[in-house]
Amino acid sequence: MSLGAADRLLLASARRGGVWLGLTVVTSLLLTGAGLALPAVMGRALDAVLSGGDTARWITFTGLLIFVLVAVDAVDDLVGQIAEARSTAWLRHTLLGHVLALGTRATRTFTPGDLVSRLVGNSARTGNSASGLVWVVMGLVPPVGAIVALALIDYWLCLTFLAGMPLVVLLVRAFLRDISDANEGYFRVQGTIAARLVDALGGIRTITAARTVDREARRVLAPLPELRRHGLGAWDAIARISARGDLVVPLLVVAVLAVAGLGLAQGRITPGDMLAASEYVVMAAGIGGVLSSLNQLAQARTTAGRIAEVMAEPPAAYGHERLAEGPGRLEFRHVTVQGTDGPVLQDLSLIVPGGALVAVVGRSGAGKSLLAALAGRLADPDEGEVLLDGVPLRRLGREELRQAVAYGFERPVLLGETFADAIGFGTPTPSAEDVVAQAGAARADAFIRHMPAGYASRVTGTPISGGEAQRVGLARAFLQAGRVLVLDDVAASLDTVTEHHISQVLTGALADRTRIVVTHRASTAARADLVVWLADGGVRGRGTHRALWADPRYRATFQPFSLPAADTAGGAR
Known part of the structure; x- marks a missing residue:
């Protein structure tokens, strides 16, 4: 199974979200646009208050943007869940049909418990990638938009931020590598436990009669330490990037705000610009949302790979000929x-x-x-x-x-x-x-x-x-x-x-x-x-x-x- 097969299956599953996936894109764009506009409008409102300008208009705009963010966020959750449900349903129907088409070859290549694990748990993870893919893409828009906004406020703010960006990129690359390895091991061991459980349930009478319940329970759960190791590996990857992000991001914020303060003192920017810059630098450096979506996508990619392994097994090919009358020779x-x-x-x-x-x-x-x-x-x-x-x-x-x-x-x-x-x-x-x-x-x-x-x-x-x-x-x-x-x-x-x-x-x-x-x-x-x-x-x-x-x-x-x-x-x- 190649990574390309997993990626193709992931995209095919996401497309099955249909019009609901399109609505997710629309609501995500609205959320992103409103989120990017809010700091600028808040800055204008502050300048209006300080200068005695049209305060009511800018405060009204601020309230409207906040309302849009709350309302569209609720709609985004709804359409995202519907898109994921449709994607998961298509994936499960497709995988089940393929397994049944494989016939007896399916259980010779994969154990029944492992197939159940891929059909139930892995399909749900892969199906959830519908909104995850949207948010990975949309998650890049706010940082990019925030960097552009910083440049529009004052190009020194943008240059200061870009000087620290390579550190953020390195953090994200290391996180994706570590989380992918941990996810692959976790779902593989999970399938092993499911396979052993199904075997035990199939022989439950023999196990009970032989008084080996405790021994069988130990056999089924024997991979738990390895499962725990992979699970801790995933949490460790998240903890490492959180700790490093908590160090790098504040330094970037402080550096940009220091330059902004200098610009305010020199009269290059207004207090409202200062407020907007403080919001935009956090938005530009805020990798938490992107990492959450990337983690979800990494899990979906891993489970898609496990499903693609089954789909790669060719089912028996049938012809189109019919039998003439005959004795059954x-x-x-x-x-x-x-x-x-x-x-x-x-x-x-x-x-x-x-x-x-x-x-x-x-x-x-x-x-x-x-x-x-x-x-x-x-x-x-x-x-x-x-x-x-x-x-x-x-x-x-x-x-x-x-x-x-x-x-x-x-x-x-x-x-x-x-x-x-x-x-x-x-x-x-x-x-x-x-x-x-x-x-x-x-x-x-x-x-x-x-x-x-x-x-x-x-x-x-x-x-x-x-x-x-x-x-x-x-x-x-x-x-x-x-x-x-x-x-x-x-x-x-x-x-x-x-x-x-x-x-x-x-x-x-x-x-x-x-x-x-x-x-x-x-x-x-x-x-x-x-x-x-x-x-x-x-x-x-x-x-x-x-x-x-x-x-x-x-x-x-x-x-x-x-x-x-x-x-x-x-x-x-």
Whole structure:
């Protein structure tokens, strides 16, 4: 991720403030203009009082400027907040859409907790840059305008001030360097803590049962000292520039006022000019407001960089081709997928006949779930390609592919408010009859009907067992089933009777689909038309269960010691 990407994202986010950002510019200009005019008008009022001039007019002008400052400041706060809210909303929608478009690659590259941290906290910081950018620019106007005003009053005042300006510039440069380093470390560690917390929440039952709550709390919060160090670094940068500014700025003010006093004594300037000069020199040297905006912008730039890192990950590209009528024939051509320790699948070639029930078996780590993921582009091969009815999956449109290939997973996540929503999730307009029918096919109808509100029962408020969740997930897969249905070890939490019933559905109502079933059960493999036995990164054997059973190595894949609950060899859940 380059700094340019962060800057572009920052500007794009700010532009989403739309007309409200424009109003922020207008109100900021009004505030700046009124602020610059006020010292001059106050000086004129003082001269009028001392000389017996038109005092009422200048005092009235002073009051009007003060009223404008108060009123416009209130409006500026309002339009600034609206602009920031619009920018943050756009940024969160964009980032969330990109993360979802990445699919399973998102959580392989970034941890879920870190993604949440970037989506929630980092997006808010970056979105707040809308008004920050305006005020960084507007914050430079008062000092520049004040320097010009000093020159108009007396050029010696301007020259005296400019002689001390290099010190102010050096202070600002050092501050930006220190604060940027501190912010980058702070938000990085913050993301690490969020990632560990999400992991702990995902395993809360195990943590509680193992009586490791205190140890897990220490693990989650272990980066706190580093977070504190970066936080203190930021405050230290602010404190250093405040202390140095408190030394440099008063010296500049005293020097300019000394020259102004000399000019007053010599008759070059009036008492009103003296008053105005005392205000303008403070305005010209006042770096506090600029530094506050710069600090906000530095934080936004850092968080924009973290968001740009995610946005830099390219999502899966889809084509525009459509599938002709076909049986659901899958072909894997010389497929290679690299894992962390080498290839999981290497130069694998395989044809899955259309309409066949195919069982994929093998020891843990053989790549069964990965092969299942490749069948519907939940993962892409590093080399080779996968075709469905003669069309490479990469050329298919997203909707076309998702309608053609449906999935059921070992640990289904039930999405939606109710159980009816969870079963119909992903289907454009599922009818109530279809939802009930597929729930019955998955043997989920009976226990759902016994819930207090039946299919309208809330998923989050109704405790169900792992086997019941599995059946609801199967009902969803059955409802979505296109020409290919992929079931990734869905029988893991099912009892023998239910597993047998599901097998009857696969060989009966769904017999016209291509069905790929990842399994650890010999009984499931025995019912398949074809068994694909994976080992050593490729297909070790291919045939019926009866024919393969003669090989003792094949029989060993079903022994109890090789029956893990999940196959995590790079596959997507």
